[in-house]
Amino acid sequence: MVLKTILVFLIGLLGYSEWLLGTSYIQRPIVLGPLVGLVMGDMQAGIIMGATLELAMIGAISVGAYNPPDLISGTILGVSLAISSGAGADAALTLGIPIATVMLAVDTALGQPIMLFFIHRCDKYAETGNIKAFNRCMFIAGYAQSIGGIICIPLAFYFGSDAVTKLLGNIPDFVQTGMDITAALLPALGFAMLAQTMMNKKVAPFFFIGFFLVAYFNISTTGAAVFSILMVLVMVMFGAFGKTGGDAAAIEAEVDGGDFDEF
Amino acid sequence: MVLKTILVFLIGLLGYSEWLLGTSYIQRPIVLGPLVGLVMGDMQAGIIMGATLELAMIGAISVGAYNPPDLISGTILGVSLAISSGAGADAALTLGIPIATVMLAVDTALGQPIMLFFIHRCDKYAETGNIKAFNRCMFIAGYAQSIGGIICIPLAFYFGSDAVTKLLGNIPDFVQTGMDITAALLPALGFAMLAQTMMNKKVAPFFFIGFFLVAYFNISTTGAAVFSILMVLVMVMFGAFGKTGGDAAAIEAEVDGGDFDEF
Amino acid sequence: MVLKTILVFLIGLLGYSEWLLGTSYIQRPIVLGPLVGLVMGDMQAGIIMGATLELAMIGAISVGAYNPPDLISGTILGVSLAISSGAGADAALTLGIPIATVMLAVDTALGQPIMLFFIHRCDKYAETGNIKAFNRCMFIAGYAQSIGGIICIPLAFYFGSDAVTKLLGNIPDFVQTGMDITAALLPALGFAMLAQTMMNKKVAPFFFIGFFLVAYFNISTTGAAVFSILMVLVMVMFGAFGKTGGDAAAIEAEVDGGDFDEF
Amino acid sequence: MSFSVHSDYNKIITKKDLKKVFWRSIPYEHSWNYERMGNVGYTYAMYPILKKLYPEKDDLARAMKRHLTLYNVTPYISTFPLGISAAMEEANATEDDFETESIGAVKSALMGPLSGIGDAFFWGTLRVIATGIGCTLALKGNILGPLLFLLIFNVPHYALRYLGTFLGYKLGSESIEKITASGLMGSVMEAASIVGMMVVGAMTMDMTAINFITEIGSGEEATTLQELLTGIVPGLPVLGLFGIVYWMLKKKLNPLLIMLIMLVFGIIGAFFGFLG
């Protein structure tokens, strides 16, 4: 049992290395399923269960800002429990999906804040030029976001997943909701930091043009890019650039230190 | 009965002073109801009936150009009749709402044209500097639009509202419809007068840009304002203003007295 | 029978001369019906059947790029068969509509390519200044697109339309579908040829602005025209033209022979 | 920029004058009409300012006429644009090169956005809250219902209406000073008139309506004249109406006459059923 637990732990680690290894899809159920099957002594079942979970979870990918359930813990625990209890592929589904959901909650509530702490350490080390520490923090940050899964997979496998899930289920709902809300707010910080490096009086209006093109007309970012490129081309053709617009210069001089900086 | 009629008339007058008194909501059923109750000797009933009407009419507010039923006559006559006939809050509703609708028709058909006559007197007195007359016309104009209600409330109360409503119901339908149509046309006159004070060759295209932004993309006026501000900011930044564009000047010289003035 | 066949053929020819004669609606069922009736000896029936088909086919007009069923063959054969078999107006419908549909297929599959061949001859003759040949090709081109109907109407009338329709029905489906698809592709060729006569660096971005205004916001071509006129007016007012923008000139010099020409 | 509402009164207008504007803003909606909306009310509230700034009768008349053009704003914050107008009129009266048209342009540019915000807050939020609380009590016959209803709405209402006057004046006079100092007055005036013009264009489309309901065709092909026209260019009927009225004004037709023509047109349209 201890050996199996270790092996299962390693499969989990492999899954959580997905992004370290090029986002190459090694974390998908169709890949992890067989490995778990091998450990549990029934690879055939592992392949089939993996494919079943894969199809059921085909929509669970992260594009943009959507955060899918944690397929890794779901697959590993679901498949291993199903095989050990002699149940079929359906059981892997019924066991795996709630685990994946709970673990997503744990990871957002616990993993994300820890991760962001290390991301901010990277900023510091970049400034001091300590590249080793930078790399280390990056490495840790990546695993930190999966801290829940990394700890829970072996525990749940060893002690039975029921016990662990119940325990974790005690995190109050509002904490998870709050974390989800925060995850949606956070890009504002990233974009604000980015905008600050680019902002000056002359380009500021364009930030808002892009913003409101999306807000009012519901077009995609690509659409905003298409129109901004065409607009800039027209401006170039009609000589908007190059001449240091007398007005603009005067305005900069005037409003500098004025309201905009306070914004 | 005569005393009560006078009191009811005064309540009506108070209601129609709503806009003179800061649009402070004294005309709402929840406020007028209790006053009518007091006059009719059952304030408790007035409060309840007022609140009932208030909730039923919660959507009857004038935002932009929508013209709601005349709540004042509806409330006063509805509540007073319901109380005097010993009926409940429901009766106030069933009596009040048709009255409010008929009175709206009377006020649009009769009140609005009279009002506009006095509004135009204001223009004249502003020009001659006769401020007293200006104020008087403003005062009259405001009550003129409610002329129907002001006259009808005491009459209906005294003679029974059935008789009066029937009488007024004889206004042909097409007159009311016609007045409603005209009310929607009239802003064109106001905006044309406003545009005329602002129009010149250089800004004329922007009138149409604003117009068609709303017409084609169905955005709000605020949206048009947002985009126009951003556009103007860009123009300022890139020095569109200040230089008396050679072309523009030439064009003005050329087309002056040309087609546009005829528009 | 031969005389009638000739007369029916002439009616067909008249119908297919619709566009030669000013698109004056002589091809509509309501007009052709009576003529066919006259030939068949029952003008009254022809009038009624024509009107019946007319109403049923009221939507079958070509506006923009939509290609309606071939009403000419449908009406002529439908009405003549219905009258000769002593059936009523309903029969004219049931017979006429499938014929119109099959003939549309034949005309797109056969007529269009032949027509385009002659259209391209016109280009050649315009260049060599051979105006007679130009006119001849134009004349032929117009009838070429209706080649199916012109041949089939007398044949079908003489041999019975069943036989002919069956014969034509043997054109495989995918050919007709393919022709329909091609018809929708062809404007790209026309517009590309047109664009090539107008394209230069300074106006190229505007092609894309027009294109994407329609693609992203789903407005009509007229809408794109409205906004482009307003935009150009603003540019004129603020002096975008006339000065040979230093930048623009430099760019032209630079990118000439560059990527854009390869596009 | 601190958030104190008190500005320096170093020209002609005093705090007392602005207080008058506040008081006279109260009947602002009394004369609200379908032709030029709050124009008379606005002018009424501006009167003390204009009177003081323009001792000459002719100047005063011209100034009043200036404010008698169409205006619309949520009444509860009407003092804010009034304050700005006061500051601009003051600049107009005291500075030589001030472009008088900018007063109207700025007013116009603010109409739409201010109404959007004001309506959302007062009609959409505060009123709904007041009605909710008031009715809950009143339905039980409690006289506190109507009283609370009035208080919940009117305390913030009058507070904001009062503050708005000074806020508007302060914003107006400070901006004018800044812009004058920067020597960009010309550009800013032009920019303001462009924004004003666009907002007027947008509002014309937004607030005017004409609907030709004449049916064309029958059965499935049936459509109305309105659909046909807006199918060519959305807003065409409104634009046509606006164009005709604009042309009539150019031809010096009396606005009252134009109004009567519109009235007759509307009633005829309803009678024959081509308008709806």
Place this chain on the structure above:
Amino acid sequence: MSFSVHSDYNKIITKKDLKKVFWRSIPYEHSWNYERMGNVGYTYAMYPILKKLYPEKDDLARAMKRHLTLYNVTPYISTFPLGISAAMEEANATEDDFETESIGAVKSALMGPLSGIGDAFFWGTLRVIATGIGCTLALKGNILGPLLFLLIFNVPHYALRYLGTFLGYKLGSESIEKITASGLMGSVMEAASIVGMMVVGAMTMDMTAINFITEIGSGEEATTLQELLTGIVPGLPVLGLFGIVYWMLKKKLNPLLIMLIMLVFGIIGAFFGFLG
């Protein structure tokens, strides 16, 4: 500007020439094709004008080629752009510094809006009225049905078609005179070519269609290649098609050959089911 349709004929083109244009506009749609639509018909109608303006064979050939580019307009008002083109060709033939490209630019800019108005009026309104009246009578077997049908439609049709010729010419020549006098010819040409280009871009998207129906994935995730491409950028497939054709033309491929390639592509697409 008065509304008389008669212009001064003080250059080369006479009223008689324009009448010829009107007559030759009648077969305008006879050679309507999917590639360049009304191009041949337009050129046919322009011929008498071009013939007169360009006595040199080479000039004439070049002028005809100029009008053989894609054109589309409601046939009943085709004479209006024809009249404008006539005036512009005249200016081109008589003035030295006239930019020939502007003839095509103005034509292109008018395509979309004129068709919009023309279709709405003739196809959408007049035809429906004529059909309604005609059918009501004809259904009772009355021969007046078809006759009235033709008259109701064609009397206004030919009246407008006739007038359009002179109106277009007048508008064209007067505008040219005005613009020449103002010395702004250069700006106006540039402006016209911009509007023309935008309209051509808009129509390319509007009137070309290509639909890759290949399915990708299955079940709930199923989508088509078309949806995927337009999901990245709407109009991408049409733009790609246009780009390829444009590139082929640049490479001097014969348009007839390009057409054949498209035909083969379309049929193969239908056969293998990747186009629909």
Place this chain on the structure above:
Amino acid sequence: MSFSVHSDYNKIITKKDLKKVFWRSIPYEHSWNYERMGNVGYTYAMYPILKKLYPEKDDLARAMKRHLTLYNVTPYISTFPLGISAAMEEANATEDDFETESIGAVKSALMGPLSGIGDAFFWGTLRVIATGIGCTLALKGNILGPLLFLLIFNVPHYALRYLGTFLGYKLGSESIEKITASGLMGSVMEAASIVGMMVVGAMTMDMTAINFITEIGSGEEATTLQELLTGIVPGLPVLGLFGIVYWMLKKKLNPLLIMLIMLVFGIIGAFFGFLG
């Protein structure tokens, strides 16, 4: 322009350096976070380039900081913008008048469009195909299922990721040369920063979300605070959030502190139910 991917390496960066970038792009998403997304991964991949270009420790630190701003792109084509950045950094290190800000502007401008294309191809197409084939086999218990799944996806993935590096570098360095030669560097930089700014604005709206679910009113009149705010101006809540955060950064608040404030705000919002 030929389509060979090999460029001349005539400055500092060599092919070997770019290969390092490719290898180091592999863990790109490992440190993907909700605050600045792929920033650390991007910097990690850029490191060998930066190290070589900026021997001075200070310069290097500044360069790294430059790339630690928010970045997002489909991981499989991350090497393409990395290649461009490499070329631009090289120009920055070797040319005197290079505007450093343009490096970030170009990166930002490419974020949205590249992600759109990359996601559609990799997530939308290739993955779905791989899953389809893989699962069909695996459901029968065939071990080829998972293997084919991995191969079908990863062979094109790594091929494109590898090529992208050199393609990006080539495009970047060639464009820079061309632009430098034309003397238009200034204009292009300005143009790039405008496009970048617009894309950042668009993405801020696209990728940030805040939803005030507090209900206002009851019954039919019921609405939420969110609807009220977006009814005034769509995107207002997101813009407000962005504005506050921007202001906090201006006030030199530590980003980590800001993040904590947001976290607390989010959890309180969830607890009291005003956010959702």
